[in-house]
Amino acid sequence: MAANEVHHYPCPSCGADLLFDPRDGFLTCSYCGHKETIPQSTAKIEEQSFEQHLRVGSEGTWATNALEVQCQSCGAKSIFTPPQVAGRCEFCGVQIVAQPKSADPTITPGGLLPFSVTQQQAGSDLSQWLSSLWFAPNELKYFAQPEAIHGIYLPFWSYTTHATTDYTGQRGDYYYDTETYYERDSQGNEVERTRSVQRVRWSPVSGTVTNWFDDVLIPATLSLPPSRLAALEPWDLDKLRPYDPAFLSGFKAQRYQVDLAEGFERAKEVVAPLIQHDVRSDIGGDVQTIESLTTDYSEITFQHLLLPVYAGAYRYNGKLFQIVVNGRTGEIQGERPYSFWKIALLVVFVLFVVLIIVVLGNR
Numbered sequence: 001m002a003a004n005e006v007h008h009y010p011c012p013s014c015g016a017d018l019l020f021d022p023r024d025g026f027l028t029c030s031y032c033g034h035k036e037t038i039p040q041s042t043a044k045i046e047e048q049s050f051e052q053h054l055r056v057g058s059e060g061t062w063a064t065n066a067l068e069v070q071c072q073s074c075g076a077k078s079i080f081t082p083p084q085v086a087g088r089c090e091f092c093g094v095q096i097v098a099q100p101k102s103a104d105p106t107i108t109p110g111g112l113l114p115f116s117v118t119q120q121q122a123g124s125d126l127s128q129w130l131s132s133l134w135f136a137p138n139e140l141k142y143f144a145q146p147e148a149i150h151g152i153y154l155p156f157w158s159y160t161t162h163a164t165t166d167y168t169g170q171r172g173d174y175y176y177d178t179e180t181y182y183e184r185d186s187q188g189n190e191v192e193r194t195r196s197v198q199r200v201r202w203s204p205v206s207g208t209v210t211n212w213f214d215d216v217l218i219p220a221t222l223s224l225p226p227s228r229l230a231a232l233e234p235w236d237l238d239k240l241r242p243y244d245p246a247f248l249s250g251f252k253a254q255r256y257q258v259d260l261a262e263g264f265e266r267a268k269e270v271v272a273p274l275i276q277h278d279v280r281s282d283i284g285g286d287v288q289t290i291e292s293l294t295t296d297y298s299e300i301t302f303q304h305l306l307l308p309v310y311a312g313a314y315r316y317n318g319k320l321f322q323i324v325v326n327g328r329t330g331e332i333q334g335e336r337p338y339s340f341w342k343i344a345l346l347v348v349f350v351l352f353v354v355l356i357i358v359v360l361g362n363r
C-alpha cells in the first residue's frame with residue numbers, strides 16, 4: 001500500500017483529508033469545510049510506572065498509518081500521518097529526501113497540548129517580528145515565506161516522584177565575641193578599644209528529608225537549545241488532552257531523542273537544588289554545610305507529552321538560525337543574525353555626516 005493512499009480521516013462528504021484546525025480544535029476539511037469533533041476523552045492522562053516500563057517496556061504505535069522519517073543532516077526523526085509529507089527539516093532547514101517508512105514502535109504519547117495558533121497566524125506574526133529587526137540581513141526574509149515554519153509537536157517527559165534524602169552535615173550558629181584591639185587616637189596616643197566579632201559555632205547534624213515532586217517537565221528533544229525551550233515556557237499544562245492521533249492530522253511530531261531513563265537523570269538535576277534547599281532548612285542554624293547526601297527515588301511515574309511549536313531553520317554565513325513559535329501563545333523565540341554590510345554602511349554614513357558637519361563648521 002503506497003503511503004499516499006492511506007487516509008486516516010477521510011471527509012465523509014467529499015473524501016478529502018480532515019486536518020486538525022487550531023482555530024476551533026475541530027478536524028476540518030479544507031475543501032468543503034466539513035467539521036468533525038475530536039471526541040472529548042474523559043480518560044485521565046495516564047501516569048505510567050517508570051520502573052515497570054524500564055523492566056518490561058510498553059511501546060506502541062502513534063497511529064495505524066503513522067510514518068517516520070529521519071533528517072539526513074541533523075538526525076532528528078519526525079512522525080506524521082498522510083497527507084502530511086516530510087518536507088523541510090524544522091530544526092536544520094534541509095529538504096528531507098529520505099523515504100518515510102512505517103513508524104517504529106515507541107513509547108506512545110500520553111497527552112498533548114493541541115495547537116491553538118494557526119500556521120498563517122504564526123507566519124504573519126513572524127513577518128512582523130522580522131520587519132521590526134534592525135540590521136537583519138535581507139536573507140532573513142526567508143522566514144517571511146509562508147512555508148518557512150511548520151507545525152511540529154516537540155517531545156517532553158513529565159516525571160512525578162517521591163524522594164527520600166539522608167544527609168549529614170554541620171550546622172553553624174552565629175555568636176559574638178568581644179575582641180580587644182588598639183589604635184591611635186587623633187593625638188597619636190595608642191588607645192585600647194573593643195569590638196564585637198561574629199563567630200560560628202559548628203555542630204554535626206544528620207537527618208532525613210522527604211519531597212514529593214509533581215510533573216517535572218524535561219525536554220526530550222536535542223534539536224533546540226535548552227535555553228530556547230525554556231524561553232517557550234510557561235505551557236498551559238492544565239489544558240493537556242489525552243493523546244488522540246486526530247491531533248496529529250496536518251502536523252508532525254518529533255520522536256524523542258532523550259530516552260525515558262536519561263530523561264529521569266535530567267529530572268534529578270532539576271530537583272537537586274530543591275532538595276539541597278530543604279536539607280539546609282532542615283539543618284537550620286545560620287549557616288550550613290552539607291557533607292553527604294543520598295536520595296532514594298520511589299513511586300516514579302512518567303508521562304510522554306507533546307507540546308506544539310512552529311519551527312523553522314535557516315543557514316546564514318554558515319551558521320544555523322532557528323526560529324520557534326509557541327503553538328499555544330504565538331510567542332516567538334529566535335536568535336537573529338546581524339548584517340555586517342548594513343551595519344558597515346550605517347557607520348560609513350554616520351562618519352560622512354560628521355565629516356560634512358566638521359567641514360561646514362570650519363567655513
Ligand SMILES: [Zn+2]
Pocket residue numbers: 011012013014015016029030031032033034
Ligand atoms: Zn470535505
Ligand SMILES: [Zn+2]
Pocket residue numbers: 071072073074075076089090091092093094
Ligand atoms: Zn535536520
